[in-house]
Amino acid sequence: MKVGLFGFGRTGKAVASVLLLNKSVHLAWVIRKSNTLQHRSVPEFLGVDSDEPGLIFSKNEWTAARLLDEKPVDAIIDFSAVDGIEFYGHEAAKRNVAIVTAISSYSDEQIALIKQLAELTRILWSPNITIGINFLIIAAKVLKQIAPYTDIEIIEEHFKDKKEVSGTAKIIAHNLDIDPELIKTVRAGGIVGRHEILFGFPYQTVRLTHESITREAFGNGVLFAVTNLIDKKQGFYTMENLLLPYFNQFDPASACVC
The missing domain is CATH 3.30.360.10 (Dihydrodipicolinate Reductase; domain 2)
Known part of the structure; x- marks a missing residue:
């Protein structure tokens, strides 16, 4: 599964390092607002031993349409800012790209936008994704x-x-x-x-x-979210939606001591 990451602050870097160490996902690229680190290799910058060539790009280099056409991914992971969804949301939804966003302070209008986009693709929103x-x-x-x-x-x-x-x-x-x-x-x-x-x-x-304990905990949550979301039908999801089926694996009858 190819994924792209928006945001490369302290948490974004921790999430990227977890993604690079997991063989079930391929970190194709990272987008950040700043021009610093432009075109640097993510694994090289983070000091992670990985064969993945994921590069760091500035948001200013791309339109969302060109990014997703030239560097397609199966899912976008967002640890950037509240306006990130407005940059890539429509183009990702049109291409049926799944979205996992962990932004904590969306406005009511942005939440409405996310739910509208979820009619076209799978979107999970979790302000704390651990x-x-x-x-x-x-x-x-x-x-x-x-x-x-x-x-x-x-x-x-x-x-x-x-x-x-x-x-x-x-x-x-x-x-x-x-x-x-x-x-x-x-x-x-x-x-x-x-x-x-x-x-x-x-x-x-x-x-x-x-x-x-460390911000890598968010990376573990992202891996759970994206791997459980990718095969779902279009819709708006929370972490609770993905976790509850695991609770249903327990048969209440098995708790009976007869």
């Missing part, structure tokens, strides 16, 4: 259904320069019907990202915690 955080959200929703009377607190921790409240924490709050204003935040050092959901029972406490 497998662990999405598993945590599903587990928290199940626990809330089991025990709706519990007190629930959301605590998020990030590096000291992150000013805004975590987009992932807001998504957790939305899924649990909790006011996002009640999210507790901690800013310290170089914490990549830690999210905790605390369930306060009358006589016990349950803590569901996810911690990103």
